[in-house]
Amino acid sequence: MGISARKQREKREREELILKEARDLRLSKGYLGLTMDRIAQKTEYSKGTIYQHFSCKEEILMALSIQVMEKRCELFHRGALFKGRTRERIMAMGVGDELFARLFPDDLRSCLMMRMASFREKTSLERQIRLKSLEQRCMNIFAGIARDGMAQGDLPPESNPESICFSLWSISFGVYTLMRTDIPLAELGIDDPYQALNQSCHTLLDGYHWTPLLSEWDYEKSLERVRKEIFPDEFARLESE
Amino acid sequence: MGISARKQREKREREELILKEARDLRLSKGYLGLTMDRIAQKTEYSKGTIYQHFSCKEEILMALSIQVMEKRCELFHRGALFKGRTRERIMAMGVGDELFARLFPDDLRSCLMMRMASFREKTSLERQIRLKSLEQRCMNIFAGIARDGMAQGDLPPESNPESICFSLWSISFGVYTLMRTDIPLAELGIDDPYQALNQSCHTLLDGYHWTPLLSEWDYEKSLERVRKEIFPDEFARLESE
DNA sequence: TGTTTTTCTGACTATTCGTCAAAAAAATGA
DNA sequence: TCATTTTTTTGACGAATAGTCAGAAAAACA
Known part of the structure; x- marks a missing residue:
């Protein structure tokens, strides 16, 4: 034994x-x-x-992608545990994701490869399923909060939790991917893509009427609490760099 | 001679x-x-x-990416020529992009590879610059309309044209990329990602106070005009498939 | 300590990239 | 027209890398 x-x-x-x-x-x-x-x-x-x-090179890269998604998922999960209004919890998840993107920019980049069918197809079904289920899990944490939001009256009853998630997910993915390309965002007038993403998300959430709206709440203060209560170590690490 | x-x-x-x-x-x-x-x-x-x-395989893929971007740029450009309010023109550009995504899904996919530094670096500086300038041109068409919008009072004077462009660009890029992954969007509750993207863009534009707001204008009618006046052939082709 | 089982190794094959000397084709000119 | 020069094309070749597998080495066992 x-x-x-x-x-x-x-x-x-x-x-x-x-x-x-x-x-x-x-x-x-x-x-x-x-x-x-x-x-x-x-x-x-x-x-x-x-x-x-590992049966091939792609399998190794797939395993790395899975590790990345596990870490990301964990940050998401911790963000979701924030004690506050449902929209604050969504914001906390966003903060977790931004922290990840800032702390491990190259890991996010490496995941891009597994978005391409040609590479993914060479990997074992087992790992493909594992990665897919991790992505599904992220979405579910998100959608769960949206459902809480509807239950607590923070979101209109006719909202569609999935499409809210999808838009936030898409824009984050888009921003993080475009950022890593060598398009000179600064030259295009984008000085701080993280700030731009943050603002776009708030705009979307306001558009979905997810209360309290940006104008009705001090989200700067929420951010401060998220930093201290949920991600103290990550913020310290980010600042020490 | x-x-x-x-x-x-x-x-x-x-x-x-x-x-x-x-x-x-x-x-x-x-x-x-x-x-x-x-x-x-x-x-x-x-x-x-x-x-x-072509000096290497990546060079060929880069050349293909450039062809794709040229075609895309052209559809953007045509959309921007729509005679109407500035926000309608933005919408027309979005329609052009959606048409491209629907008509040539695999070409968009192939461009993803050139987002990865490891591949891009193997290509000639000349083509790298060409691709970058095409992307820049797309952004400029966009930003130009936003500036028109500000001049005509459709956008608040304190708006930042570049960050508006960036958010729309990011979310489109995100949606089109995620769509092509084998994540089963339908299972996640996203039946029509194009529709979801369209709605998110309107939400963002409303958030930027780009008038006329969605509630103040019949954009369905605008869409009908865009189809007929700008992209008749492409729509016919799409429907014949 | 000898036998069996498991694990590890690196030489080997296959594939593909990218090169280049030689062959073929085209242009030139008397 | 045909010999000479220039340009273009060719595919055999060398190098790099993926992936295999028979046998060596190590570990477990009895």
Whole structure:
């Protein structure tokens, strides 16, 4: 018993080492510089051993995407736990997402690849399902708050929680992706894309009549509370950089 | 003279043939199935000849992205020419973009790759600049209408044209990209992402106080006019599919 | 300590990118 | 027309990388 437990643990640890080195390599050499030989060299295992864990390069990238989504999901989840009005909780989730985007910009970038069918198709069904369910989970946290909002009268009864989620999700995804492209946003007159995103989200929420409206509430104060109560460590880390 | 003119024409034609076959291959076999040998075979030229036109695979994909952006830009441009209120003109541009997304879904998908630094970096500076300037042109058409809007009093004088553009651009980009992923939007409660996008854009525009507001104008009627006056062929084509 | 089972290895094959010397074709000119 | 020069095309080749697998090494077992 003890032996197989140890072996399982060792396997898990090795898997994590592989992912860690792969992540570093992707960071320093980019996707095209990430090769199986290099991963083998860095982990000090042979290529065969790497292939026992991951059937192809795409599988490794998929595993990295899953790690990213897990971390993101966790920040979302913590944001959703904020004690306050439903719209404040949505904002807290947004803050979590922004923190993630600021702290791990390159990880978000690497996920983009898995949006392309050609790459995703090479990965195991198991991981595909895992990633999809994580995305679904994020959406559900969101939609849950929207439903709370309707129950508490913060949202009109005829609202459609899913389409509210979808628009916020789309605009965040769009902003974070465009930001990472080398289009010079500053030259186009966008000095602070995070600020622009934040404002757009408030505009959308006002448009959906999610109360209290921006004009009726001090969301700066809410932001302060979110920082202190929910993400103290992340904010500290961000500021120390 | 005649000879070198003919040769130049032949070169251009060959280049177009290569791009056409590359596009077909990408469509049928995906990015990973698009190889230089296959392109050579399909075009009935040798690999060396292909390499005289394009220094690498990424260069071909970049050239395809540029073609896509040119086509998109043209639809934008036509939309902007709509005779009407400034907000109607913005809507007409949105209609153009939706038409493009519906008519050429796979081309939009292929552009995603060029968002990734790792790929873009392998392409010639010349094409990089060309693509960037096309994106810039799209933004300028947009921002120009926003400035018209301010001049005509349709937008408050303190508006920021660039941030309005950026939010619309981000949400469109986000929706079109997420749509092409195999996340089952229908299961998440999004039956019609185009409709959702359209509504979100109106919400944003209302939020920016771009008059006439959605409630003050019959935009359905405007849409009808845009169809008839600006994009008759594209709509016919869409309906015949 | 010998046997069995599991794990690991890196040489090997296959694929694809990108190059380039030589062949073919086209242009030139007497 | 045909020999010479210039341009274009070709596909065999070298290099890099993905992915495999028979045998070596290590671990577990008895």
